[in-house]
Amino acid sequence: MFPTMNEATAGAAPNQGRRPTVVTAPAAVFPELTDRPRRRVFTAEDKLRALAETDRAADTGGISAFLRREGRFSSTLTDRRQQRVAGVFDALTTRPGEA
Secondary structure, eight states: OOOOHHHHHHTOOTTTOOOOOOOOOOSOOOTTSOSSOOOOOOOHHHHHHHHHHHHHHTTTTOHHHHHHHHTOOHHHHHHHHHHHHHTHHHHHHOOTTOO
16 A cells, blocks of 8 residues: 555655654763874883893793783784894984994
């Protein structure tokens, strides 16, 4: 059966008589949430400390425990090791006039 003019303008479905559900916007944004999440920033000293700790833990198999505890990834550790070999951290830690 075809809907009548009143049913069609009211938004009723022809076979079930229900109207579409209207969802309202949230009343307020939670104040404890920040606008954007911020990335963690590690200094050269932090990176070197992490590398030293993983070097010590390599003998006992504790690298994975360190990564879990610090919330880091093994790929980041690999990148940091490559940077250490390339001398990137030496350039960041030495000051002009020191050698």
